[in-house]
Structures are given as C-alpha cells and as structure tokens.
Amino acid sequence: MSENAKVDVSGYSFEKAVAELESIVARLERGDVALDESISIYERGEALKKHCEALLSAAENRIEKIRLDRAGKPQGTEPLDGQ
Template identity: 85%
Template sequence: MAESATAPDVSGYSFEKAVAELETIVARLERGDVALDESISIYERGEALKKHCETLLSAAENRIEKIRLDRSGKPQAVEPLDGE
C-alpha cells in the first residue's frame, strides 16, 4: 500500500471509517514488517486520521451540550460527558 507524499485528505471519512483505517495502520506498525519510508508515510496518514477523529468527537460533544439546554437556552444539570 504505497501512500502519496502529500497530506492525505480524510475530511470526508466517517468516524467509524477513520477509526477502522487507523486500527489497520497501528497493527501494521506494531508488526514491524513495514519499510522505514512506508512506516513514516503511514504514520503521517495515521496522524491525519487521529486529528480527524478528534475533530468529529469534539463536534459531537458540542452537539450534545446544545441538546442539554432547556427551551430558554439555560443549561440543565450538565454533567461531563466522560462521567467525571
């Protein structure tokens, strides 16, 4: 799987698709059977996928916070999303 030298465009990926590809990249890197140049290339793609997933998660958190507002726009016992 040869990767291009330019930054990968993953902006159209769903969260699930990005995570699946990221898991594949991690597995390949953990096996250690990838040439150095290709390792760097797929690592960069993994970074792009990770950032995309973080962006999607942040957007989802923001949407949840908006849903938790009452009709007048006042917060209703907002709790952290991670249960802290």
C-alpha cells in the same frame, strides 16, 4: 510528507477513519513495514487521529442534557458539561 498522508480525510466518517487508523496501528505494531513506508503510514495515522478528534469534539458540542422540573417533566435543555 508522502502522497498517502496527503490524501484528504475530511470526508471520512468517524467509523471509517477509526477503522483505517486501527489498521495502521496494527501494521506498525507488527514491525514488518519498511522504514519509509512506516513514516508514510504514521503521517497518515496522524491525519486520521486529528480528524477523529475534530469529529468527537463536534459531537460533544452537540450533546445536550434534558433538564427536568421538580415533577420530573422535561423543562428544556442545557449543555452536557454544564457550561
């Protein structure tokens, strides 16, 4: 694994990680990157993708749906997915 891929992304915000991931995808799609560098930035992209997935999962776990009573007044909350 290259040094670039080893750089810790755990402190990145979701937006920063997505922006860097989009930049990596654009570079790979252009096809003007040497093979060794392509492998390096692909590994970096994998680390960023996993970080984004973890952040999204954590956000989904925090989202709650507000329950309303028959009169339409807030009664409490429940997990958004109903579990």
